[in-house]
Amino acid sequence: MLISVKWLNALLNPGSTGPISADDAERVLTFAGFPIESRTPLEGGDERLDVEVTSNRGDVLSHVGVAREIAAATGRELKLARPAWDPARGPGSGDKVGAVASLENLAARGCPRFTVRVVRNVKVGPSPAWLVSALESVGQRSINNVVDITNYVLFELGHPTHVFDFDKLAGKRIVVRGAHEGEKLQTLDGKSHTLKAGELVVADAERAQGLAGIMGGEESSVTAQTKNVLIEAATWDPPSVRRVARRLQLRTDASHRYERYVDPRTTAEASARVAQLILEVAGGELMDGMLDEGPALPESRTVRMRAERCRALIGEPVATDEMARLLTALEIDAHVDRAADGVICEIPPFRADLLREVDLIEEVARTHGYARIGVDEKMGVQIGPAQENERALRVIGETMAAMGFYETITFSFVTRDEAALFLPQGMRILSVDEARRPGQPALRPSVLAGLLRCRRVNQDARVVADGGVRLFEIGPGFQEDTKGQSAEFRALAMLIDAPDAQEGLRRVRGAVESLVVRLGGAAARLHIESCKPFTAADREGATASITLNGQKCGALRLFSDAALKFYDLDVPVAGAEIELNALLSLWPARVKAAAPPAFPAIERDLSVIVDEAVAWASIAREVERSSPARMEGFAFVGVYRGKQVGEGKKSVTMRLRFRDEARTLRHEEVDPQVATVVESLGRAVGASLRK
Numbered sequence: 001m002l003i004s005v006k007w008l009n010a011l012l013n014p015g016s017t018g019p020i021s022a023d024d025a026e027r028v029l030t031f032a033g034f035p036i037e038s039r040t041p042l043e044g045g046d047e048r049l050d051v052e053v054t055s056n057r058g059d060v061l062s063h064v065g066v067a068r069e070i071a072a073a074t075g076r077e078l079k080l081a082r083p084a085w086d087p088a089r090g091p092g093s094g095d096k097v098g099a100v101a102s103l104e105n106l107a108a109r110g111c112p113r114f115t116v117r118v119v120r121n122v123k124v125g126p127s128p129a130w131l132v133s134a135l136e137s138v139g140q141r142s143i144n145n146v147v148d149i150t151n152y153v154l155f156e157l158g159h160p161t162h163v164f165d166f167d168k169l170a171g172k173r174i175v176v177r178g179a180h181e182g183e184k185l186q187t188l189d190g191k192s193h194t195l196k197a198g199e200l201v202v203a204d205a206e207r208a209q210g211l212a213g214i215m216g217g218e219e220s221s222v223t224a225q226t227k228n229v230l231i232e233a234a235t236w237d238p239p240s241v242r243r244v245a246r247r248l249q250l251r252t253d254a255s256h257r258y259e260r261y262v263d264p265r266t267t268a269e270a271s272a273r274v275a276q277l278i279l280e281v282a283g284g285e286l287m288d289g290m291l292d293e294g295p296a297l298p299e300s301r302t303v304r305m306r307a308e309r310c311r312a313l314i315g316e317p318v319a320t321d322e323m324a325r326l327l328t329a330l331e332i333d334a335h336v337d338r339a340a341d342g343v344i345c346e347i348p349p350f351r352a353d354l355l356r357e358v359d360l361i362e363e364v365a366r367t368h369g370y371a372r373i374g375v376d377e378k379m380g381v382q383i384g385p386a387q388e389n390e391r392a393l394r395v396i397g398e399t400m401a402a403m404g405f406y407e408t409i410t411f412s413f414v415t416r417d418e419a420a421l422f423l424p425q426g427m428r429i430l431s432v433d434e435a436r437r438p439g440q441p442a443l444r445p446s447v448l449a450g451l452l453r454c455r456r457v458n459q460d461a462r463v464v465a466d467g468g469v470r471l472f473e474i475g476p477g478f479q480e481d482t483k484g485q486s487a488e489f490r491a492l493a494m495l496i497d498a499p500d501a502q503e504g505l506r507r508v509r510g511a512v513e514s515l516v517v518r519l520g521g522a523a524a525r526l527h528i529e530s531c532k533p534f535t536a537a538d539r540e541g542a543t544a545s546i547t548l549n550g551q552k553c554g555a556l557r558l559f560s561d562a563a564l565k566f567y568d569l570d571v572p573v574a575g576a577e578i579e580l581n582a583l584l585s586l587w588p589a590r591v592k593a594a595a596p597p598a599f600p601a602i603e604r605d606l607s608v609i610v611d612e613a614v615a616w617a618s619i620a621r622e623v624e625r626s627s628p629a630r631m632e633g634f635a636f637v638g639v640y641r642g643k644q645v646g647e648g649k650k651s652v653t654m655r656l657r658f659r660d661e662a663r664t665l666r667h668e669e670v671d672p673q674v675a676t677v678v679e680s681l682g683r684a685v686g687a688s689l690r691k
Helices: 005-011 022-031 063-074 129-136 145-157 238-248 253-258 264-282 307-314 320-329 357-368 388-402 416-421 448-460 501-523 561-566 580-584 616-626 667-685
Strands: 002-004 036-041 047-051 102-105 113-120 161-165 173-178 184-186 192-194 200-203 208-211 229-235 291-293 301-306 333-337 342-347 470-481 486-497 526-530 538-548 551-559 573-579 602-611 631-640 649-658
Touching: 002 005, 002 063, 005 022, 005 047, 005 063, 022 036, 022 047, 022 063, 063 145, 063 320, 102 113, 102 291, 113 173, 113 264, 129 145, 145 161, 145 253, 145 264, 161 208, 161 264, 173 229, 184 208, 229 264, 238 253, 301 307, 301 357, 307 320, 307 357, 320 333, 320 342, 320 357, 388 470, 388 501, 388 580, 416 448, 416 561, 448 470, 448 486, 448 573, 486 501, 486 580, 501 526, 501 538, 501 551, 501 573, 501 580, 526 616, 538 573, 551 580, 573 580, 602 667, 616 631, 616 649, 616 667, 649 667
Parallel strands: 102 173
Antiparallel strands: 002 047, 036 047, 113 229, 113 291, 161 229, 173 200, 184 192, 200 208, 301 342, 333 342, 470 486, 486 573, 526 538, 538 551, 551 573, 602 649, 631 649
16 A cells, blocks of 8 residues: 655654654554555655555555554544534535436445536636646655546545546446446546456446446546536445456456445445535535435454453553553543453454454554563463364374375366366256366366376386385365255275275275275275176176165275376276265274184185175175174185186185184084074075085
8 A cells, every 4th residue: 555654744744753653653563463564755745654454454445544554553534624513415506416317226235335426617727736746656646636636536435436437438337237248437547347247346327437336437437527426436346346456357446445345334434525525625516415226235353352351362461441541542432341350342444454353452452562562582372182073084094004005185177078077967067157267177076086196197107016006195185966056075095006906905905905994994884885887987797885884974996998098098097085074083993802713713714606796795684684693703715717617607706704602612512503593594695604
């Protein structure tokens, strides 16, 4: 923000110390949190300061805002020139503005308030010397006396305004509306713009005459021939202004302020100030009243600050009365609540950044002086234990690394074709505007997309690893259903080279099982069962669902030829993806300690012949359900296919383990239990004992 020191002194009562110098202004503003980026000497002993202003302090984008900060820090008084008449109405004499002009606000959400005043019989011409000097001091060139007034008020109050040649407005009418698709507008800089539907414009009865909150139109500009002037003072929705200004690459002093929020309650004052100054420099008669359209004005906001909380945060024993004084100096209506030892503050319209108690505490600290707040030479830090989820994530990373996996971090944006590969049935691609992410606008539906890209990079770099390249990532995936409900999930994805398809699937399954046991212990119930492909990236007949403790939470798969071709991979790969919350819920493992068994176990290898379509998961589920006496556990051993078992059949071998805690079992004692298992498998999956 460019500030003239001479202009500042015109707004400040010099008091006993006299006008403020550029050096003093720099010192005061720097300690108030507004450092000076540069200083430029001007003619007549003036000096221009380039003040650094944070994005939340739109009120300081004005001479009044900067002068207010100086007044609060130095004890000076702020003096503002105000019209003798009520800004909300008008001078109270002459014709009513509503008799000659009309206003319609059709975009109340984007335009919280729009006001109109009319000044007739003005004499447009060169600006007086004081006005030219003031504008030049902040780097502005003079145009004419009427237009210069709007620029002067912008830099004085921080509230943009605009003036139209009233006689050029069709129907003597102002309409605030959304633009029509393809509507044209030539702005004051001489450039023509093609607007998109819904972008806010200020129009007359026929066409757009200005870009809302950014720049007026050339067609209705004030020139030397102008006789009657319409004054616009409005407020606009910051995101709407920012979006249009960015698309059109049209950033102005007005849009810079509107993007940081201008309160609608300050609009009438800014409009009145423009009208007052136009009457002084260009003459004319101000019509009585003001057209005013928009929703109800926001109510004043009251924030309570606890004095003890303030002292605790800033670390200084500031008295409660002093807190109220410091806040009052900033024109915040502050009253001490002695019963509760606090300060009740009514927030002024120009301080939209003050929302919470901590915001007021920051103001106290800032105006009290950061330099007066002591700094301890040592800082005491008490380290608490890590949260369980963080510990579980650490365990996941350690376990995956121990199994030979390398962790990756990949980008969440992919091409639409890539996203379609991993899109489950009934879901839609979630994407952003193509202009923001050219070529890759889609958010990935699966973390595996990033791992496959990473595998391609390793292939191009000719990376070779014992047992094949192994990658994993913990990251987000994004999907949207047909109703437009979007969902973001976090998942663990892993990838393993699989030159041999069966071996690759077994390795992925083994990695999943090892991870589940590490997180949840022996009590965790993991089921992996063959199923139909979920997406186009899954290979038919090589996809399995993952269920943890009864909850389906992921899938294990070989990748389809279409996926391998898309990523141009030379070697087949296998992968798995599991919802992270399901894994985290396993931690910490429920571990039971017990003495080693006192007596040996008996193990029996059992081979049964089943149809080729019968999955191991179905066999394991039935063995668990039969639960024969003294069976301690069982495990998969292998599968045999050949002439001995017949066409369309396979032999599945499992190992059953039996134990009695009180004595040593004899082999004939477990024969009935084995027979029970064979009988149950026969009923459930059509199994027969292999001879």
